Amino acid sequence: MPRMEITLDSPLDMHLHLRDGDMLRLVAPLSADFAGAVIMPNLVPPVTGAAALQAYSERIDTAMGGIPFTRLMTLFFKSYSAAELESARALPEFFGIKLYPAGITTNSEGGLADMAAAAPTLHLMEDMGIPLLVHGESHGFVMDREAEFLPIYRRLAQRFPKLRICMEHITTTAALHLLEEHENLCATVTLQHLLITLDDVVGGSMQPHLFCKPIAKREEDRAALLRAALSGHPRLMFGSDSAPHPQHKKECCGCAAGVFTAPLALPRLAALFAEHGAADKLQDFVSGNACRLYHLHPVPRRITLRDTPMRIPAAYRSYGQRVVPMHAGETLSWSIVPTAAG
């Protein structure tokens, strides 16, 4: 029987939460369908120096258990001196700096309250070629937060024209429009924001495992993001924002924000691109654009995806941790072809 297949070279997840401790030990190997990832620094306390970054990178390497994985490590944004930035840049795994407007998302209470105070560090980053990654949400009404932040992106792009600025996990048509305005802006988009809207989160019953920040928006936003991804937009990259939380912190009052997609992102993306006749655009979305924009050379990894169904488990557990993925208990129409070694 003829099968559809997509072969990808060194796919990258440009926005990944691996956490720490037992949760890291559980989710690191589950995130290794990719050849590498941009690792978020919002630990408790956040990663704010070269030594902490290197130590975290080594803990990730240990948790990967021998799987080759390109760790694109980030610092949590604060005011940094040139010397501090130099010592981070000296590390081969250093990638960039992630800026959280204070208090917006998980473990970001130490984020930036005053954009003006950031200018000296941003000038240094621009001069030194260090990318800036931004969680771009205001403190306004939940459905307006991304749109309200766009003027700040615009100001950053104008004031720091040589700074590479990534709008992380964009969710709106308006953000896509802004992307067209400035060549120094790029963006990541998650799997879930290509698939769901607020209706999936709270339109029927309430679905904590689809609750994330930024929250899913309207159908017209979802459709525009998907069109941009399928069309091979050269500055749009896949970043899962895969964000594991223990099951008991998702299924309770006060459920934490985050969708865990790492173990299923590539098969689900393959199915999505294939069903829209855009299989040839997937390589750029999950690797090519990122490698070109950031001059990356991830570890070589060839992965083949095929339209053979795979069942997503109800939960992943190990080390006393239990995490429920997106599509838990469902069957995806595509899966990864096991390698001879695997």
Next chain:
Amino acid sequence: MPRMEITLDSPLDMHLHLRDGDMLRLVAPLSADFAGAVIMPNLVPPVTGAAALQAYSERIDTAMGGIPFTRLMTLFFKSYSAAELESARALPEFFGIKLYPAGITTNSEGGLADMAAAAPTLHLMEDMGIPLLVHGESHGFVMDREAEFLPIYRRLAQRFPKLRICMEHITTTAALHLLEEHENLCATVTLQHLLITLDDVVGGSMQPHLFCKPIAKREEDRAALLRAALSGHPRLMFGSDSAPHPQHKKECCGCAAGVFTAPLALPRLAALFAEHGAADKLQDFVSGNACRLYHLHPVPRRITLRDTPMRIPAAYRSYGQRVVPMHAGETLSWSIVPTAAG
């Protein structure tokens, strides 16, 4: 020390879910701060005939355990003959007919799919002076559902000018504007829609106990609803839509819609009206408007509220049921003054 007090005569809850069986036994006495209520008919199966209505009314009376309580009973909308409506109207507790657009809310799968098919019954109701109560939401995007339904309200109000049409649990400024257009429209509003927005439901962490249908909207909507209530709008009535679900159906994936407010609605409303200097408007909001619009004569009950704090329990339980109220574990600034008998 001087105390603030508000005394109310026979407060009414114009939209209440009492459920059935053990849940009814738990929540009926907890809902009896009010002298009476409009009781929703969305049981499984729904209440669609005089005999079922009378039997449900008697079960409620039993569950009240001797507390005098005016039961304003409703039928679930379907096509009814004149004879069927006559037999319902012959019952002293019959109040009106509740229309659910099919599938919108809890246990409403039997609701109305085709508004045109409703015309004969609506004509009969108009001729016989039977009020129509409507859950007015479209099947569209969750934040637009009420606004999208407003043209149907407008058409109903124009086509059936003598029909008393109540827009249940309104949540938007747009619904308030429509209320001004047609004298035969009135509306209920819940406690939670005077207090919260979507930000409280999913803006920080996810809060299942604030999740209801219609979902809470924007701050400008909340503020407009509160202004209308505080100003003594003559066709706006309190209807709690207090909707108990077992705790395990709220704190899980797929949390059911509904906020349980019955046991705390009056103290919380008293605090709200008092803090806005509108204590004199509360009587009309919780009883006067409804009695005038619907010619009601509820059982006499005098209730005094005072600015003495009361603690809301984490949950109410009895008969194997456990329900978490709004404001669980919090302290309200007002409470009900116990009567000599109580």
